[in-house]
Amino acid sequence: VQKPGSTNLFYIFTTGSTTFDYSIVDMTLSGGNGDVTSKNVLMHPSSTERSTAVRKPNGIDFWIIGHEIGNNTFFVYELTNSGVSAVPVLSSVGLMQITGGDEIGYVKANPDRTKLAMAVRYDNLFEIFDFDNATGIISNAITFPATYPYSYGVEFSPDGSRLYMSGGLSAAYLYKVDMTAPNPAAII
Numbered sequence: 001v002q003k004p005g006s007t008n009l010f011y012i013f014t015t016g017s018t019t020f021d022y023s024i025v026d027m028t029l030s031g032g033n034g035d036v037t038s039k040n041v042l043m044h045p046s047s048t049e050r051s052t053a054v055r056k057p058n059g060i061d062f063w064i065i066g067h068e069i070g071n072n073t074f075f076v077y078e079l080t081n082s083g084v085s086a087v088p089v090l091s092s093v094g095l096m097q098i099t100g101g102d103e104i105g106y107v108k109a110n111p112d113r114t115k116l117a118m119a120v121r122y123d124n125l126f127e128i129f130d131f132d133n134a135t136g137i138i139s140n141a142i143t144f145p146a147t148y149p150y151s152y153g154v155e156f157s158p159d160g161s162r163l164y165m166s167g168g169l170s171a172a173y174l175y176k177v178d179m180t181a182p183n184p185a186a187i188i
Contacts, residue, residue: 001053004060005081013051013064014040020047020066020075022084043084044068044075048103053079054113056133063136065116069103072096074129076136089136094127095120095143110156110163110179117154117163124148126165128187142184148175 003009008027013020021040029035046068054063062079072095075088097103097120105119113133119126123146130140144165153166156179163177181187 001062001064001079003081003083004062004079010034011064011079011084013043013053015047015049015051015066016040018046018069020044020051043077044088046070047075048097048105050103050105050107050118052107052109052116054109054131054133063133065107065109065138067097067103067107067118069097074138076138078136091136091138093129093138094118094141095123095125105152106154108154108156110160111158112160115156115160115179117156117165119151119154119165119167121150121152121167124151124167126151126154128163142187144188148173 001011010025012023020043022043023036023040024038025034026037027034044066048067048069050067052065056063064077064079067074072092074091077088078085104121107116107118109116114131116129116131125146125148126144128142129138131138148167150169151167155164161180163179165175
């Protein structure tokens with residue numbers, strides 16, 4: 001993610017074995033090829049592999065979103081021209097993410113940045129949440145039944161009217177969800 005207000009500095013967010021870290025790359029170094037100036041800075045001590053960045057309403061700053069292991073807590077950090085905020089917005093919502101594979105899967109935001117979708121690999125399910133882009137709060141889980149073997153990928157259509165959910169191990173699948181349906185039961 002490009003640092004707000006900079007043309008040369010970029011954040012690379014990574015999930016370690018259980019942590020959420022960032023490194024900073026300065027593209028003016030190494031003859032314009034870029035070089036790491038800060039490496040593996042601890043951002044959050046507990047993390048699944050899920051991470052995404054969502055542009056804030058001001059069109060400049062970002063929310064950096066991840067999910068803790070062993071509970072149902074999302075962490076949301078603000079990224080501004082001052083850097084990454086020291087204290088995250090925490091939202092406990094949805095199912096518990098225990099270890100043993102539940103930490104695997106995507107999280108993505110819809111195009112208007114009001115919804116998040118998440119795959120929970122070994123629970124064989126998907127969840128959709130409301131996302132308040134002004135505050136970083138995540139709420140109102142819609143949990144699909146655990147009938148999607150090895151769920152992994154999620155992506156919204158460009159207009160946000162559809163959510164695509166994928167997974168599988170030896171046989172892959174892809175489902176299309178109507179996000180314009182009138183209520184959670186109809187969405188499921």
